[in-house]
Amino acid sequence: MPLSLYQKITQRLASSGRKPSYIVGLDSATAALQATAKYLHGKEMRAGGFAPSLTGSFLNAASYLPSKLIEPISTAVGWLNAASPSVLNDVQAQTMSQWVVSQYPKRRYPGVLIGSSSGGAVHLGAALGIPWLPQTLLVCARHSVDLDDPKQELEWAKAPTKELLRNNPDLWAYQMHDPNQDRLKVGHVSYFRLKRSRLGTEYKQFLEQNLAPGGTIFLVDCQYKWLSTQVADRHLFQFGGKGGLSPKDYFQDSQEIADFLRRHGSKHRQWNPPAHDGYLPESEWGFEPSLQEDVEKFAHEQGLRVRRIVFNDPQDLSPLVADLYRWWYKVRGLPTNRLLVESFTYLNPWLALRLGLVPYWAVFNDLTSLDHLNRYLDTAQPYDEIYANLFSNGLNSLGIASIDQWRSMVNRARQHGQFVGVNEQTYPGDLGSFARHYTDLKKLDGRYPVPLLEPLTLHQLDAFLAQEGDRYSVRWI
Secondary structure (H helix, E strand, O other): OOOOHHHHHHHHHHHOOOOOOOEOOOOHHHHHHHHHHHHHOOOOOOOOOOOHHHHHHHHHHHOOOOHHHHHHHHHHHHHHHOEOHHHHHHOOHHHHHHHHHHOOOOOOEEEEEEEOOOHHHHHHHHHHOOOEEEOEEEEEEEOOOOOOOHHHHHHHHHHHHHHHHHHOOOEEEEEEEOOOOOOOOOOOEEEEEEEEOOOHHHHHHHHHHHEEEEEEEEEEEEOOEEEEEEEEOOEEEEEOOOOOOOHHHHHOOOHHHHHHHHHOOOOOOOOOOOOOOOEEEOOOOOOOOHHHHHHHHHHHHHOOEEEEEEEOOHHHHHHHHHHHHHHHHHHHOOOOOEEEEEEOOOOOHHHHHHOOOEEEEEOOOEHHHHHHHHHHHHHOOOOOEEEEOOOOOOOOOOOEOOHHHHHHHHOOOOOEEEEOOOOOOOOOOOOOHHHHHHHOHHHOOOOOOOOOOOOOOHHHHHHHHHHHHHHOOOEEO
16 A cells, blocks of 8 residues: 555654654653663663753642642643544554664674563663664554443444554554553543564564674563453453553452542443453563564574563563673672662663662552562562662552552662652652653762673673573573
């Protein structure tokens, strides 16, 4: 099908590094992509625009507004980041991939990461000095709906999703609707996580031109699943999302949900989602397995290696990467006793290495993410210093971890623990954390050479895995 003028212009701009307007910027995948690319360019992952301190101050002041005013602000931001529903007809997988590969320096790499979104993968890529190519990108469309009626949302989406997939045979559409954690947005914005089932021309060309002969493709295979509905060929609908509630919690009536809906003025007292078809790959974090065969075929043709990094929970990679950094820091003669806990999209691999901090990525601000982190601290050699940022999603969603619970984790440091960029009085409505997690991190003590020209080698990674690999919930295949 011939491209429209808009599609041609968007494609040209994407090739030069301009993000297509329909790809959401404040998302786990785009944040991970840009953090990795910035590091490989030798730059920090800035947050807050051209004047992050001023942005942080303004948003911090806004955080003290009553919740009835903060919530509309968050809703408006989500609406502005979304695209017109008509833009779904203009989505092009080729254009999306052109934008992705345009982010990276053009040089030879010993390996590349491809697949699931993961903050752990970002720091693994930074250590190895290699890119990460996402399988999943988020597209949002403006559409008003009764946010507590998921069947209404699904019914509206069937026609535009069918057209989107007809135009993009390499994509799967994982539609997601979470009236708990995304409550401030899903009443006016529809979420579509688009997953690649094949590498496509742009990814292949990038690998051919930038992967060293005999190099390694690391397939990041997060097998996290969710109760979902198979709507049509390559169209899945997911009700709820990873956090403090389990998949089953979203499908069962409970007093907790009734009270939550009452507090938020909903006319509903329970959710009534479409019948699910069982556990399928989770929309944001799960790996769509149809991509694996195409990657292995391409690697065989090009004489490349494929190593699958397989884990069940998005946070499973974080303990391994944290301990890998401690091992690497010891080899480099650096301190190994300072931990940086990052949350969701608040990622900065350059500053972590510049400050000599051991990075540990938490999926979100919920109880499940905190529990995973505490279990890591239970078994890890104690840290003298612990620093943590916290993503604020604007409301006390079900399953969120309180500031006191997060403070208890920070206080596990033997000498000093503190939050970085967190307003403890306004969390989880701490709008200013968007910029302050970056500006306050820059103020921490410690300056070490960033090993961009002397990264961790694949031989060193293998040596670490040979010594310690069996301790983690991660399989290297």
